[in-house]
Amino acid sequence: MKKEKFFFDANLLRYERIEESLKSKFVRFFSVISAVLTTALLLTIFLHKYLPSPQEKSLLSEIDVMEVEYQRLVDEMERMEKVLGNVQKRDSYTYRSLFGLDPIDNNVWRGGIGGHNEYENFEQYKKVGGTIIETQKRLRRLKHSLVIQSKSLDTIMNYAKKEEKFLASRPSIKPVRSDKLSKGVNFLSGFGYRIHPIFKVKKMHYGIDFTAPKGTAIQATGSGRVVKATRNAGFGNHIVIDHGFGYQTIYAHLSKINIRQGDQVVRGQLIGTVGSSGISTAPHCHYEVHVNGKPVNPISYCLDGLSVQEYKELVTLAGQVVQSLD
DSSP: OOOOOEEEETTTTEEEEOOOOHHHHHHHHHHHHHHHHHHHHHHHHHHHHHSOOHHHHHHHHHHHHHHHHHHHHHHHHHHHHHHHHHHHHHIIIIIHHHTTOOOOOHHHHHOOOOSSOTTGGGTTOTTTHHHHHHHHHHHHHHHHHHHHHHHHHHHHHHHHHHHHHHHHHSOOSOSSOGGGSTTTTSSEEOSEEEEOTTTOSEEEEOSEEEEOOTTOEEEOSSOEEEEEEEEETTTEEEEEEEEETTEEEEEEEEEEEOSOTTOEEOTTOEEEEEBOOSSOSSSEEEEEEEETTEEEOGGGGOOTTOOHHHHHHHHHHHTSOOBOOO
16 A cells, blocks of 8 residues: 655645655666666676676686796797897808808898888777787888798709809819829829920910820719710710800710710719820820810819828929820
8 A cells, every 4th residue: 555645734734645756756767777777887896897707717717828938939949039030140241152142131131111001900909909919010110021032042952053063064073083193193284385206396285184094994073964075086086065154074085985975973973984096196195174165274173182281292293394105
């Protein structure tokens, strides 16, 4: 039963019932609802802040793990940057210097960042946006440097392969082993004007005569392709090898040829034997080195097994004006 309210009217000397207006009822109802909602909101905030739900606890725990892992990744990225920096130094001052290549400019390593702002999507996050942007920038720089380093190593590898092929192809040993030479290397008819053994006049001698018993093995002085393996009146049985890089070698007066035109040979491979075919007065191997089509002194390409002093002595012997054998 609804409780009624009364008030005493002094003029009429009696109690009158209080009639509450609709507006008053609405205000009173709204005040009660507002108080309840405010209390509920404050209670909810308090509970969420100080008494998180199981789901929130799980999320907070995952965030803690992510923070630890993120810091670990940042530390690992710093170590990678240091390692890459050391590789870049070796790239510039060691690897490239070996092949005479210019070091990569520092501006190329750092790279440029242009165009639109690719990090604007993260700027809306006030608390973590800066951290995300800085990490993205570091990763971008690291990725850029790795790409440049990979291309640089490709260039160095190509030069290394080319240099390896050049070193294997360049004539660098004597065509006859020192222990097989007659009188060692004490008797050589070297590059320059020499007395012709038949015509008895000074004539340009474009090679070195290595004396050795007939049948002694003759070896290729560098890797290459046989472009000639034939016989003529002057050189007799002779071989011409093209080593690439502008180098060719000639081996003349052979008693036997062991390879054919077009064959690929490697340094030290048996290609023939010492003889005295053609215009020759004794068994020997006439050896020539041509660079870019011009004959040069072969003594500069007979470096196998010789100390500096021994090489100087060999140069002196090869430079003496004696009679050649062809």
